[in-house]
Amino acid sequence: MQELDWDDLRYVLSLARTRRISGAAKKLGVNTTTVARRIARVEELLRARLFEHNAGILTPTNCGQIVISRAERIELDVDAVKESVTNADRVEAGKVRVTAMPLLLNHILIPALPAFLRSHGRLQIELAADPRNLSVTNREADIALRMARPDSECRLVARRVAMFDYAVYATSNMNHALPWITYDATWSHLPHTRWMAKAMASDPESEASVRVNDSDLALHAVRAGLGRSLLPCRIADKIPELYRLSGARPVLSREMWLIVHPDLKHLARVRAVMSWIEQVMT
Template sequence: MAAKMQEPDWSDLRIVLALARFGTLAEAARRLRVDPTTVARRVVRAEAALGVRLFDRVEGNWRPTAAGASAAVAAERMEGEAGALAEAVAGADTRVAGTVRLTAVPLLVDRLLVPALPALLARHPDLTVELVAEPRALSLTRREADLALRLARPTGEQAPLARRIGRLAYAAYGPTGADAAALPWIGYDDSMADLPPARRMMELAARDGRPMAGLRVNDGGGLLQAIRAGIGRGLLPRAVGDGAAGLARLDDPDAVLERELWLMIHPELRGLARVRAVVAWLDAVFGDG
């Protein structure tokens, strides 16, 4: 006989939602600023109130059961409604305050977003921006981020969330003061081999009739450092390479490349003043021409 269901506590459902989103006690606890034992205890309390098991433990991860997934969906809806009420009561349609979580590849975060951030924070002192430098495509639908910058047009369920925000022109770079033409091209590892810059550098190496450098990298930041160290040549966004110490742009017309930059916005957050402020800042930083 099934246990009698009681009305669950909203604060317990917040814990359930966080655990469903992030998968481990440690990460859910970190995001909620509580300790892992509190997360585990509150999940047990929610399960007792609802009379069902909400999670299965699989190799150290907490995976929602069917009931847990339903509870997380309901909790997310309640979270959105509570947030909307708080925003309305606080007059948040005109006040930029709170946290916006923005993800992009490390090269864009380190070289373009962080240097541009002081102006945004000075303009909105009650705003907090969480910059997540992550090559992996975080999911907006699972609320891993509020905003995401992508160097390719999103597909699938993410496609309706996206709009083109700009273009990044690429060029070839070598180390300052070196005979760059004598240096090999630096390649990306297999996980990045399908990216346009990776394919183009392989084509350039074939054009020159020379092998690639004895180094493979998995992100643009590593490529920049490898070029600076004199290991070889590489393709970087001009917005990054032109301002980087120790690099010199090369006059190689075959190395010219352009990539679209896409911005994804969680649909439930589009109207929030803090999100609009960050989006306007990104438009100014990247300016789609």
Template sequence: MDWDHLRIFLAVTRHGQLLAAARSLGLNHATVARRLDALERSLGTPLFDRRPAGCVPTQAGERLLPVAERIEFELLGVSESLRDEEADVSGTVRIGAPDGLGNYFLASELGALTRRHPNLVVELVPLPRTFSLSRREADLAIVLDPPAEGRLLVSRLTDYTLSVYAARMYLERAGTPISVEALGDHTVVTGVEDLAYASALDYSAALEKQAGRKFRCASVMGQIEAVRSGAGIGVLHDFAAGAIEGMERIFPEVGFRRSYYLLCHPDTVTVKRIAVLREFISRRFREERQRFVQ
């Protein structure tokens, strides 16, 4: 079985379209279609139902997918083992993370790592509701809810805390409520419940029940900026909001504690660039643990 054809198959599966797959591989649309046709002829069965809206794997395509992924991982391992141990770290590593952690911690940390390894390309992407490490949608992922099943390596990075915050300008204008029960005259900034991708993001309900007005933002960064600008009161990450000038922590008796977990696929854990990034992230969380728990 031709690996070049299999990598075409994997790209089409992951992107759902021939054109998007071609772009990701640096090939033209005709080449991708031709090689996919050749793979289907060699197997004697169609691998995709090709529709105007995209390509949907057939049953044969679904059966081939884990086989192709195993071959891909094996080739990654072989390639890595043949490299000089002293060679510089190079290549691309994609890490998925919650947007608050990505914007207020990882972006600066990973930027420092790439300065040390100029041939390493790090892609930091916001974590969607669903993703697949086996399909290479990310090489590493930081999550709030560890998976209950599946063949993944899971390590706990750190706990982190959240508290209730308001901008000083908001409190000067609207007054400081003395308790959660006194929020009836205030605006509460929260997330959007049906867009929350983890059960651990349920803390805003404690304020929303008492709120006189509500303003919902789907992203953590949006919530922080809304509170910072004086839009209302919200539950925010201490490691982010605590460092913003003009933010006031209120209701000291109200707080929340959650955890971050790092996920990696066992077939890629020895790939040098992924191993370097995984070790760097784990170490920086250990070193900065006090920053996350306040």
């Protein structure tokens, strides 16, 4: 048996409102034969007569009134969907999920978030703190901040929003006496992990006292006095108890990239958050 769909019900509603085949045809932009055929199809599917002729006017039967009433509810739902999608393009409202490593969320985005939300009261921000790269392609997040340009997700829209300088920090200025706080083997490919590996290799007396799997953990370990580590200058320079051990010039710089799915970049709520992140990062 064939299924009844919304397009069928559009013909029923148009005929109910115009009461004439010709009027429904004009409203729908089709010919009268098409209207008559579609009404006959609905009546055949429902096995009920929906309209009866009365002095040249088509009047709904009892069954027709039931179908019309239900179809009007569906019409309202369909219009609501269209309006929601249309407004999503224009109105800065709704949820936006942002993912970044915990260090960036905790020390850069979250401190700036209250002011942003005060001026964008209809936005809801979901923050996903994860040192891994959550997939924007698979919609694990709407926006991602990454310390490298994506190379495997070619459909994504990516723009560089900042450069992050790194230096060596500790709570003591006793540089060579301090052990290193570095990263476990999972993160050995990262530029700042490789830099510390080279630094330890060049100094036979140096060693790693703590290994972590996240930059925010490294920062907390340094602040606890457990040793020295390579940290973003933008964050570490603002912490009074930390010393920059490697000198005034940064020893490493990394790019910060903002990533968004191309299907989402036109949405007003996503554009608003992207613009805010760019302002915060610059």
